[in-house]
Amino acid sequence: MEKVFVIGGMKCGTTSLYQMFKNNPEVCLSKFKETSFFTKRIAKGMNWYKNQFEPLETTKYLMDVSPSYSKTHLFPECAQKIHEYDANAKIIYLVRDPLERIVSNIYHDLLRGRLTTKQIKSTLQNDDNYIKTSNYGYQIAPYIELFGEKNVLVLQFEDLKTNLPAFNTKIANFLGINFSVDKVSAQNVSENRYLIKYFDAVHSRFGNGIVSKLYFLFWRLVNIKVSKPELSQEELRLIFQELETDTNTFIQKFNVNEKAWKFWSVVKNQQ
Numbered sequence: 001m002e003k004v005f006v007i008g009g010m011k012c013g014t015t016s017l018y019q020m021f022k023n024n025p026e027v028c029l030s031k032f033k034e035t036s037f038f039t040k041r042i043a044k045g046m047n048w049y050k051n052q053f054e055p056l057e058t059t060k061y062l063m064d065v066s067p068s069y070s071k072t073h074l075f076p077e078c079a080q081k082i083h084e085y086d087a088n089a090k091i092i093y094l095v096r097d098p099l100e101r102i103v104s105n106i107y108h109d110l111l112r113g114r115l116t117t118k119q120i121k122s123t124l125q126n127d128d129n130y131i132k133t134s135n136y137g138y139q140i141a142p143y144i145e146l147f148g149e150k151n152v153l154v155l156q157f158e159d160l161k162t163n164l165p166a167f168n169t170k171i172a173n174f175l176g177i178n179f180s181v182d183k184v185s186a187q188n189v190s191e192n193r194y195l196i197k198y199f200d201a202v203h204s205r206f207g208n209g210i211v212s213k214l215y216f217l218f219w220r221l222v223n224i225k226v227s228k229p230e231l232s233q234e235e236l237r238l239i240f241q242e243l244e245t246d247t248n249t250f251i252q253k254f255n256v257n258e259k260a261w262k263f264w265s266v267v268k269n270q271q
Contacts, residue, residue, distance in 0.1 A: 001055060001060070001061070001062055002060060002061050002062070002088070002090070003061065003062050003063075003064070003085075003086045003089040003090070004027075004061045004062070004063045004089065004091075004092060004175065005064050005066070005069060005082060005090070005091055005092070006063065006064070006065040006066070006093075006094070007066065007067070007069035007070040007091055007093055007139075007143065008066075008067035008068070008069060008070030008071070008093060008133075008139070009070050009093065009094060009095055009096070009101060009133060009134070009139065010067040010070070010071070010105060010108075010133055011067075011096070011101050011105050011108060012067075012094040012095055012096045012101060012157045013094050013096070013157040013160050014033070014065050015033065016184050016185075017065065017092075017094065018033045019184070019185065020181045020184060024177070024178075024179060025056065025058040025059070026058060026061065026177040027059070027060065027062075027175075027177065028053050028054065028055040028056065028059040028062050028063065029053075029063050029065070030053055030062075030063070030065070031052050031053070032052075032208055033065050033066075034065065034066045034067065034068070035049065035052050035064055035066055036066045036068045036069075037049045037052075038066075038069060038075075038078050038081045038085070039066070039068040039069060039071070039075040042081065060175075060176075060177060061175060061177070069082070070093060070133070070139040070140070071129075071133055071139070072132075072138065072141075073128070073129070073132040073133075073135075073138075078142075079143050079145075079146055083147065087146075088151070089147065089151070090147075090151050090152075090174065091143045091147055091151060091152045091153070092153045092155065092171075092174070093136075093139075093140055093143070093152065093154050093155070094154075094155050094156070094160075095136050095155070095156060095157065095250075095256070096157035096158060096261070097260070097261035097262060097263045098243050098247055099134075099236055099239060099240065099243075099261075099263035099267060100261070100263045100264075101133070101134050102130045102131065102133075102134055102231075102239060103228070103229060103230075103231060103263075105130055105133065106120060106123075106130065106229050107229055110195075110226050110229065111193050111194070111195055111196065111226050112196060112199040112200065113195060113196060113197040113198060113199055114199075117227070117229065120229055120231075121235070124231075124235060124239070131239060135243060135246045136247065137250035137253070138246055140152065140154070140250070153170065153174040154254040154256070155167060155170060155171070156256065156260060158260035159260075160184060164181065164182075164184065168180050193225075193226070194219060194220060194222070194223050194224055194225060194226070195219065195222075195224040195225075195226050196216060196219040202215050202216075233267075233270070236263070236267050237267060237270070237271075240264070240267045240268065240271070247264075
């Protein structure tokens with residue numbers, strides 16, 4: 001049975017893609033999104049990982065959707081571990097406007113209680129995780145080297161939102177399956193989101209079990225809203241400069257529609 005890994009990027013539509021495949025008879029998703037086996041849970045062993053999938057007779061692919069697989073700066077051996085598991089696996093990489101992805105990532109962390117609004121500026125100055133995760137060329141490079149370009153598909157989040165038929169066709173052709181989704185439900189909509197304090201500690205200890213669900217339900221009922229962050233023009237300019245070389249190479253290599261990246265285009269025109 002063939003394997004396909006949706007490696008990210010984080011905040012680029014992987015949750016929507018996971019939902020899109022839920023009713024496809026040719027693809028067996030893991031029981032929950034983000035097994036993160038090859039980055040965070042490999043100590044659980046291969047039997048644990050195999051048990052996360054329950055394929056049907058019609059299943060052609062096992063699909064693991066884990067955005068942490070495109071965090072090479074944190075998990076440099078991830079691509080190699082996946083290659084050792086299945087050298088013929090297919091790789092799907094979703095990307096979006098690199099600057100917009102960073103804003104969305106920061107907002108996600110604010111909602112998870114990982115930082116406060118006052119910490120954003122210093123975090124951007126001292127922690128390169130947000131920027132490195134938007135270094136798409138750097139992130140995809142080890143997968144291209146190990147699996148070859150023919151086994152790697154780059155998709156744009158913007159197409160998922162505005163050009164779904166083309167998005168569907170790219171996936172269908174890449175995997176050689178019937179794949180056509182007429183509508184995608186919005187995931188992680190801002191106005192529906194709320195603060196969950198100590199999210200990581202609770203999730204790390206209790207996983208997706210009943211304790212975690214009850215804890216998250218409590219915060220849903222409390223319903224503390226968090227404003228979406230707005231980075232200054234100077235902050236966006238500095239981030240752009242750090243990303244520019246890698247991003248331009250990535251755009252050319254994978255024929256990315258740069259015009260769909262509004263944040264990126266605005267800052268680029270101001271340089």
